[in-house]
Amino acid sequence: xxxxxxxxxxxxxxxxxxxxxxxxxxxxxxxxxxxxxxxxxxxxxxxxxxxxxxxxxxxxxxxxxxxxxxxxxxxxxxxxxxxxxxxxxxxxxxxxxxxxxxxxxxxxxxxxxxxxxxxxxxxxxxxxxxxxxxxxxxxxxxxxxxxxxxxxxxxxxxxxxxxxxxxxxxxxxxxxxxxxxxxxxxxxxxxxxxxxxxxxxxxxxxxxxxxxxxxxxxxxxxxxxxxxxxxxxxxxxxxxxxxxxxxxxxxxxxxxxxxxxxxxxxxxxxxxxxxxxxxxxxxxxxxxxxxxxxxxxxxxxxxxxxxxxxxxxxxxxxxxxxxxxxxxxxxxxxxxxxxxxxxxxxxxxxxxxxxxxxxxxxxxxxxxxxxxxxxxxxxxxxxxxxxxxxxxxx
Amino acid sequence: xxxxxxxxxxxxxxxxxxxxxxxxxxxxxxxxxxxxxxxxxxxxxxxxxxxxxxxxxxxxxxxxxxxxxx
Numbered sequence: 001x002x003x004x005x006x007x008x009x010x011x012x013x014x015x016x017x018x019x020x021x022x023x024x025x026x027x028x029x030x031x032x033x034x035x036x037x038x039x040x041x042x043x044x045x046x047x048x049x050x051x052x053x054x055x056x057x058x059x060x061x062x063x064x065x066x067x068x069x070x071x072x073x074x075x076x077x078x079x080x081x082x083x084x085x086x087x088x089x090x091x092x093x094x095x096x097x098x099x100x101x102x103x104x105x106x107x108x109x110x111x112x113x114x115x116x117x118x119x120x121x122x123x124x125x126x127x128x129x130x131x132x133x134x135x136x137x138x139x140x141x142x143x144x145x146x147x148x149x150x151x152x153x154x155x156x157x158x159x160x161x162x163x164x165x166x167x168x169x170x171x172x173x174x175x176x177x178x179x180x181x182x183x184x185x186x187x188x189x190x191x192x193x194x195x196x197x198x199x200x201x202x203x204x205x206x207x208x209x210x211x212x213x214x215x216x217x218x219x220x221x222x223x224x225x226x227x228x229x230x231x232x233x234x235x236x237x238x239x240x241x242x243x244x245x246x247x248x249x250x251x252x253x254x255x256x257x258x259x260x261x262x263x264x265x266x267x268x269x270x271x272x273x274x275x276x277x278x279x280x281x282x283x284x285x286x287x288x289x290x291x292x293x294x295x296x297x298x299x300x301x302x303x304x305x306x307x308x309x310x311x312x313x314x315x316x317x318x319x320x321x322x323x324x325x326x327x328x329x330x331x332x333x334x335x336x337x338x339x340x341x342x343x344x345x346x347x348x349x350x351x352x353x354x355x356x357x358x359x360x361x362x363x364x365x366x367x368x369x370x371x372x373x374x375x376x377x378x379x380x381x382x383x384x385x386x387x388x389x390x391x392x393x394x
Numbered sequence: 395x396x397x398x399x400x401x402x403x404x405x406x407x408x409x410x411x412x413x414x415x416x417x418x419x420x421x422x423x424x425x426x427x428x429x430x431x432x433x434x435x436x437x438x439x440x441x442x443x444x445x446x447x448x449x450x451x452x453x454x455x456x457x458x459x460x461x462x463x464x
Contacts, residue, residue, distance in 0.1 A: 135403035164450070164451045166454065264441070264444060267441055270409055271434070274430060274437075277413065277416035282423070
């Protein structure tokens with residue numbers, strides 16, 4: 001007879017079967033922790049997985065103290081019971097105890113192995129990191145077109161004049177790695193900077209950024225790449241290969257374009273420097289002109305002085321001994337002429353006892369030139385006398 | 395990347411070069427003035443392009459290249 005279950009009945013039945021199976025109780029299971037959520041309620045939810053399969057786990061508050069910090073990627077042994085969560089028909093492990101298994105999870109081992117391999121190839125070398133363009137013209141963005149990361153990037157880049165090419169990619173789940181590679185390929189030769197970004201998510205969600213093909217796509221990109229995958233604490237292989245790692249998509253955008261406020265301030269200062277340079281150029285020219293002016297008059301004067309002194313030297317040379325003799329003879333001639341002049345001078349006559357008499361009207365040559373009472377000047381060889389005329393006769 | 399006029403980068407590069415030329419002060423007055431005028435023009439152009447913040451956003455759609463097709 002065919003029974004028709006309601007969904008609730010079906011889930012109840014599954015739950016009953018699970019509860020009834022002793023092998024599904026007080027069991028140990030080993031696997032890797034992922035998608036760990038520390039809920040506000042104090043309960044912890046995570047997925048336990050191995051290479052092929054996964055199962056949801058719940059660790060209720062107060063149940064099984066772990067004694068260590070449960071984290072994604074850890075390999076653990078859990079102790080508990082299999083249960084069916086009826087509202088969702090979900091089979092899950094109610095965990096009552098967790099123990100850290102030896103070693104890291106498989107994925108972590110893969111991660112470390114790839115990291116080591118790529119590092120050995122030199123893909124992470126600091127000298128391989130390319131400098132970002134100061135003023136990018138065309139920025140490529142590899143991300144999900146629906147993600148918050150894209151909106152964050154566009155919000156920041158929005159104040160700067162730049163061309164943007166969005167190259168859509170799946171950023172989680174199956175095919176994400178290939179999709180990211182394709183998105184990089186599509187930007188080839190078209191941009192001078194690429195931002196590859198994704199918002200926060202579980203280690204599982206971000207896993208596609210740990211693939212070798214994505215690492216190579218970033219390394220092969222023909223322009224610098226900024227990676228911003230997940231939150232600040234998430235580090236992926238993509239971050240190691242990228243030329244620059246940004247903690248968040250918003251930070252990536254800030255690194256990608258210059259701050260327009262700063263640029264505007266730079267422009268003002270450039271303008272100021274230009275005006276100052278022009279003015280100081282003018283002042284320098286003026287000073288130079290003044291200097292030349294001064295220099296010119298000084299030089300002219302010095303030139304004249306030098307010319308005169310040369311002429312003096314020249315003349316001095318020409319005044320040889322012969323010339324000096326001639327000067328000597330001139331002097332002798334001068335002396336003899338002087339003495340001859342002396343013999344005809346009135347002074348010579350006076351020295352012989354004669355005297356000269358002068359009135360106000362001039363030389364007195366006779367009595368008629370003089371009136372009584374007048375003062376006369378009598379010149380003698382050795383001096384003068386002034387005499388008054390008492391009387392005159394003749 | 396087609397652009398008829400100077401990109402912001404070129405304009406800023408030119409502007410910086412002009413300022414340092416002017417600051418060297420080795421040019422004639424006429425040259426200085428001509429450069430200064432050009433510089434002012436560039437400042438204006440940069441400012442304008444910053445104010446406009448013109449963006450062209452495009453989204454790539456396309457087929458997978460053969461080697462990436464499943």
